[in-house]
Amino acid sequence: EGLFTHDPGFMATSSTESAITFIDGGKGVLLHRGYPIGQLAENSNFVELSYALLFGELPNDEEFNKFESTIRNHTMVHEQLANFFKGFRRDAHPMSILCGVVGGLAAFYHDHLDITKEEDRTISAIRLIAKMPTLASMCYKYNIGQPFNYPRNDLSYAENFLYMMFSNPCEEFKVNPVFAKAMDRIFMLHADHEQNASTSTVRLAGSTGANPFACISAGIAALWGPAHGGANEAVLSMLDEIGDESEENIQRFVDRAKDKSDPFKLMGFGHRVYRNFDPRAKVMKETCDEVLAELGMADDPQLKIAKRLEQIALEDEYFIERKLYPNVDFYSGIILKAIGIPTNMFTVVFAVSRTIGWISHWNEMISSNYKISRPRQLYTGHTERDYPTK
Ligand code: CMC
Numbered sequence: 233e234g235l236f237t238h239d240p241g242f243m244a245t246s247s248t249e250s251a252i253t254f255i256d257g258g259k260g261v262l263l264h265r266g267y268p269i270g271q272l273a274e275n276s277n278f279v280e281l282s283y284a285l286l287f288g289e290l291p292n293d294e295e296f297n298k299f300e301s302t303i304r305n306h307t308m309v310h311e312q313l314a315n316f317f318k319g320f321r322r323d324a325h326p327m328s329i330l331c332g333v334v335g336g337l338a339a340f341y342h343d344h345l346d347i348t349k350e351e352d353r354t355i356s357a358i359r360l361i362a363k364m365p366t367l368a369s370m371c372y373k374y375n376i377g378q379p380f381n382y383p384r385n386d387l388s389y390a391e392n393f394l395y396m397m398f399s400n401p402c403e404e405f406k407v408n409p410v411f412a413k414a415m416d417r418i419f420m421l422h423a424d425h426e427q428n429a430s431t432s433t434v435r436l437a438g439s440t441g442a443n444p445f446a447c448i449s450a451g452i453a454a455l456w457g458p459a460h461g462g463a464n465e466a467v468l469s470m471l472d473e474i475g476d477e478s479e480e481n482i483q484r485f486v487d488r489a490k491d492k493s494d495p496f497k498l499m500g501f502g503h504r505v506y507r508n509f510d511p512r513a514k515v516m517k518e519t520c521d522e523v524l525a526e527l528g529m530a531d532d533p534q535l536k537i538a539k540r541l542e543q544i545a546l547e548d549e550y551f552i553e554r555k556l557y558p559n560v561d562f563y564s565g566i567i568l569k570a571i572g573i574p575t576n577m578f579t580v581v582f583a584v585s586r587t588i589g590w591i592s593h594w595n596e597m598i599s600s601n602y603k604i605s606r607p608r609q610l611y612t613g614h615t616e617r618d619y620p621t622k
Contacts, residue, residue, distance in 0.1 A: 236608050246427075247605070248435065252285060252592055253426040260508035260557075264424060265289065273515045274426075278419040278585075279303065282361055285424055286354075287590040307383035307392065309370075310340040317374045322598065326371035326580045327456045333367055334360075335449035345443050347598050356444040357591040364584040365389065370394035372577055390416035393584070398572060411571045414523045418567060418604050421512045421560055424589030430454040434590040435597050439605040444594055451590045452583050458499065461586070464561040464578040466499040468569060471534045473540070482541050490550040496616050498564030500547060507555035515564040523567050535566050549556035 239245045254263040265284045267306040272281055276290075283291040283299050291299055320329050338345065341359055344352040349564055370380050373396075381396040391407045394415060399405035423432070432453035437447040455461035469537055474485050488496040503510055524530050545551045568578055 238610050240430075247426065247432060248597065248602075249600075250596060251288070251423045251427060251590075252596060255505050257503070257505035257507050260506060260511050262425075262511045269421065269511050270515055273417055273420055273519075275385040276420065277388075278416050278423065278588075281420050281423055286357055286595065295490040302358055303362045303389070304357050307366055307385060309363050309366050313340065313367075314370075314380060317370055317380075320374065322375065322377065324375070325454070325464075326368075326577055327369045327373055327583070329374065330367065330580055331452050331456070331584060333370075333509050334364075334452055335446055338443045338445040339505075341367055341445065342443075347441065347443065350599070353444070353595050353598060355490045357595060360448055360587050360591055362442065363595060364587045365393035366396060368577070368580045368584050369393065371580055372397055372574070375576075388412065388416070390419060410526045414519055414567055414571060416517070417519050418564055418581065419585040421516055421564070422585035424586070424592065426585050427593075428460065428621060429457075430586065431590055431593050434594050434606040438594045438597055439602055442488070444591060445454070447594055448587060451586070455583055455586065456579060460597055461561075461579045461582040463499050463559070464565045464568070464582060465575050467538075468534070468565040468575050470499045470577070471537050471541075471566075474537050477536045477540055478577055479540070479544075479576055482537065483545055486541070486544050486548060489545075490548070494519060498508070498556075500565075501545060501551070502554075502556040502559055503559045506557060506559065510559040512560035513558045513562055516567070517558075518562040520567050523570055527570055532566065532570070533594065534569070538563065538566060 237245070252265065254266075257259065264272060264281060265288060267276075267284070267290075280296055283296065313333060313336070316333055317329065320332070325374060337359070343355070344355040346352045351409050366383050372572060373380050379398055381399055381560040383392050384395055385392075387395055387407065391412045394407050394411055395405060427435075434447045434451040437450040438444070442450075458466045470485075474482060485496070486498070488494045489498040489501075520535065521530075524535055526530055529535075542562065546557070551557075565575070565578055568581060569575070
């Protein structure tokens with residue numbers, strides 16, 4: 233019945249047309265709305281990039297100011313959401329809390345949920361972009377038992393996130409500008425990556441007509457896995473496990489990654505689409521060097537291990553043959569750690585950044601002529617048989 237292809241893992245299936253992001257995995261090119269990621273990271277900022285991803289073009293000054301101030305006006309979350317957090321165990325992983333509270337937003341912000349109306353879609357998108365840093369910081373504060381911070385709308389997007397994460401009522405707090413710049417860059421480098429697993433999940437959920445908050449929460453769940461957004465957390469655990477920077481020790485872990493009977497993989501290495509350097513990894517490595525140098529931490533032992541590991545792997549036949557290069561997450565964790573963000577918050581930071589990509593793809597799909605996503609299968613079970621009667 234009908235014609236269909238069997239393509240596990242969607243290795244060769246295009247699920248949609250899209251005008252948002254272009255990747256040439258062979259050449260290591262990543263463009264958002266046509267602009268190369270390196271140029272954006274150098275010259276743009278996360279809010280401007282968000283505007284371009286959502287609306288298609290970079291904003292002029294007036295459009296930028298209006299967009300930014302609208303985001304600032306939506307940074308607070310409903311006071312009752314604080315009660316929602318209190319239902320979780322203190323030691324819950326912040327990603328599990330985030331999945332729950334973002335899904336729960338639909339219960340608070342249902343006044344503009346008519347997805348057929350562009351205005352409603354834009355309001356939901358802005359609410360999500362604006363509230364994600366607030367919710368992310370609440371996950372952290374709940375985890376460490378400190379009071380939640382209200383957002384401060386005199387601060388930029390990245391500054392505000394760092395303020396909500398690290399300030400407390402007992403001390404004066406000043407955002408370190410080096411950290412704020414690095415944070416903004418990390419947000420930009422993770423903002424979108426076309427039809428990756430979490431974005432495809434958001435589109436799939438959205439194709440049923442589900443509300444945007446529910447769709448983004450589905451995306452957060454898909455992001456959590458170590459093969460996807462969980463990789464940044466896994467990289468630091470791996471660098472911890474490697475422990476010392478001696479050549480023989482690092483080589484031992486590279487050998488383990490090559491051994492098919494060992495489940496160990498080099499986390500932060502390899503990518504479904506890039507068969508060349510991940511262009512985001514290049515910028516991330518430079519940012520890492522800049523931040524650690526400015527903090528006087530250029531000799532950080534984990535950075536040394538990471539650099540040596542990268543060098544050894546890139547010279548190894550196994551990695552060369554399979555075209556395995558460091559990806560965006562190889563160096564991001566080292567920067568996040570230097571900023572003071574704990575490892576279990578790394579994937580939450582990824583989710584904050586990727587929300588704009590998810591919602592832009594969701595919006596693109598809902599504005600087009602879309603169909604419900606419904607893959608088929610190759611059935612491998614029993615043929616029809618009779619129910620045993622006694
Ligand atoms: N270490 C050792 N071997 C690897 C690695 C690795 N990190 N990645 C791939 N390989 C091998 C794999 O075993 C396979 O070998 P063989 O051909 O002998 O069977 C070959 O390389 C091709 O890999 P694959 O698993 O078929 O490729 P995939 O496209 O299905 O998976 C991936 C891509 C990203 C899931 C995988 O490379 C991986 O698990 N990497 C580590 C996790 C990671 O860093 N993920 C973050 C991705 S970037 C950020 C994001 O998207 O969220």
